[in-house]
Amino acid sequence: MSSIENKTDVILIGAGIMSATLGTILKELAPNWEIKVFEKLANAGEESSNEWNNAGTGHAALCELNYTVEKPDGSIDISKAIQINEQFQGSMQFWSYLVNSKLINNPQDFIMQLPHMSMVQGEQNVTFLKKRFEALSNNPLFQGMEFSEDPEKLMEWIPLIMQGRPANEAIAATKIDSGTDVNFGALTRMMFDHLKSKNVDIQYKHSVDNFKRTKDGLWELKVRNVHSGNIERHTAKFIFIGGGGGSVHLLQKTGIPEGKRIGGFPVSGIFMVCNNPEVVAQHHAKVYGKARVGAPPMSVPHLDTRYIDNKKSLLFGPFAGFSPKFLKSGSMFDLVTSVKPDNVVTMLAAGAKNMPLTKYLIEQVMLSKEQRMEELCEFIPNAKIEDWDLVVAGQRVQVIKDTSAGKGTLQFGTEVISAADGSIAALLGASPGASTAVHVMLEVINKCFPQHIKEWEPKIKEMIPSYGVSLMENSVLLREIHSSTADTLGLGHKEQLFSVAQ
Template identity: 50%
Template sequence: MCEDSEIVLVGGGIMSFTLAAMLKELKPSAEISLYEMLEDVGLESSMVWNNAGTGHQALCELNYTPKKSDGSIDTTKAFAINQQYELSKEFWAHCVKKNILQTPSSFLNPVPHLSFVVDNIVPYLKLRYETLSKSPLFRNMQYSQDHDQIKQWAPLLLEGRDPNQQIAATYMAEGTDVDFGAIVHQLRDSLSRQKGFNIYVNHKVTNLTKEGNTWLLDVKDKTNGTAKQVKAKFVFLGAGGGSFPLLQKSGIPESKGYGGFPVGGLWLVCKNRDIIDKHQAKIYGKASIGDPPMSVPHLDTRIIDGKKELLFGPYAGFNTKFLKRGSLLDFPLSIRANNSMPMIQAGIDNVPLTIYLIKQILLTNGRRMRKLNVFIPSAKLDDWKAKFAGQRVQIIKKDAQGRGSLQFGTEVITSSDGSLAALLGASPGASTTVNIMVQVLKRCFKDEMDSQEWQDKIREMLPSYGRSLEENIAHFNECRAQTASILNLPFKEI
């Protein structure tokens, strides 16, 4: 049996549903089919316990502002991510206005974002603040080394702390906590009511091949074991770690040389309601010297199912699965002739990462508490429990020198004719979903995106699209104030 579908999306997470929602806004007549191999959508990286829920806007994430060789702060990534997350908020606001998404507090809540450091890292944080606060994007950032002020922002940081210890923090009231799983389910419910959108759960795409101008996908129904083929003009592989093996099977030249390195995660989750109620912030620290960016510690207030929670982590781990509910054969089966050398080179160059992961796997809860005690000196093991988080696949690809390199970020790979796009990588992925999907649209729907009709619709959904908010303060204030008002978020005009 062979079915026809104009557009096929593989994977039922935040990426696929965002692309589906945008396409339905731009082209309501589009015929879209979405295939998810699990029993429901949003159960992997988009699931609320499987990610940090941070609306990544570089307000507190120190790995987005590295120190350059001359001692200055590199703000390039921070500025880009800040504006990219704003596009996500603008799209969610558009969806709220059109009743595509529900009450904002059901998926997005204001939670201040803080950076917190101790001892010899204090000068770095001060320089970061002085550099970032010159930009309109970060003008409202506050900085303090005063224990009393920091205690007002985050009381837990000062409980049991040596009053003579040197500490510093930055504070941004405009931070957010996001339930990406809730967004997925709300988009699913809205899209399911639209003509021309079909969702198939418990359906696994096992292979895909190009036939002329169309893709032929082999799909297995996991509930009864039956198989079918689906023809599509455009395919998006947005299945998290599951995208990588399908990208390899596609055989497109652009996929050659790519490898994937899986990394798991674990949280410490607070069990004590009194402690949880004292804290209302997302606080990011700085990774220890030699540790990878994925190890950045953070103490997170989360709103999960309408209830406040408190998490600390992540603690990294390693297994060979590309998905939390994947197969231990995922990683070994991904090694091919065209990517084996880049993967070997990346392995040689990242021996410290291997050592770090081994140490993380061997950590006891008692040793995990030592990291938490940097943030909360008074924290006790009895108040916390360990909980596994999601599984990520970091990208391995050739760098500018042609050597295999491990990448920490998100990347879209598209075929030369724009008929296939695949998403690889990790953070800040979910937060910058809308910007990523705009890139997919520009590469894969080029003629439509160049049309005045689509440009007008894009501007309606994303008022700041294509404009530098840094260079137009009036427009900056107008766009961000409107979005904040719709989403019930704090905003202070600059």
């Protein structure tokens, strides 16, 4: 076993969508910086970013009901939806920049236009959806959204879902045609191909085992070649930990104070995939329903048209499950070994607070295929068991931390943890994740490279024209961005879909 020492400017841990995005942005802002990437698997985008391990939804809050909460007075709070939508607009602008600059090719290989819909059942939920529609449709970010509770209109929109339903069922849906299906695995691989062409050193089957701070303020990483067992020492001025669920353990190994009293709770996912082309052909949308009481937000049921490897697919789910692994390729001891003296109280508090979630996950794990079919039949009344197979999706590790809400609060979202001196940052959490990768990585850059922001700002605005601007409050810029991104990314009918009020 040999030991080699190397120095570089930036090290990215994990070859997923986050590292791909950060590396690509940094190469545009500081082309002379040396960047290295370490990934313990054999290829890029194999864990959470892989197209079969996530829903492939371009999360813009067009259909996700958990981003719009009904307040005690009955009004709808759309602030989270506005935030997510604007962040996704930033991603679209950056992807358009990559295409226009010839840094990546063929946007149709990673993004397709697809209607986004919300669908609810029951009088109370129909009332909620109508109020949500009224709140969103008055906002320029959500122009073009339609609402209907007319069975004939719904049969036109979602024939597969409407066939076989009782005539008197209370059901309603919203529809907006400017939604997207995004293959984040393909996009990740495209960006890493670009980074490789820019002499970024990408080392697969290399695992980061430990961290040490050197006397001169650099970070020294102990990197193991998974195949040969050889150990290398790599030092860098800046480290980004983008290892999906594995980021929790890596953050703990850094020893930075900001990583203390933080834990993770893994939730696995299972989708049902339709194997009957005739059924697949009858549905063309991403249709999100409402989560069951006690279910976590990432378990909102949805019926999705997907485009993977240029093939149209139909997926339903996700069904939640529990595995102590923090990654699909992880260890059964991941959860246990993540409990440390500094976070044990936080983890215990989370366990006590989230007994309903634990009960829900146990129930989900115990579901048979027949029971999962019962849930599918709430979406597709005429669904046949022989037309559907099960596919295991990725692991999502939800952040557990102490907040103003109390000890051991389970966080549903994406969070950046960085050292006070900006020398290291880690990305934790899950949805909306990949859809807001550009916003999140700009947050990393602002936190960790404040001394460069003034110098870099013109280039950032070239890549993301809405940087630092509220699109909701600037309808002219919003209209321009909608039109240009639709044109560049090949998202058709832009004149009809993106007509925004002056």
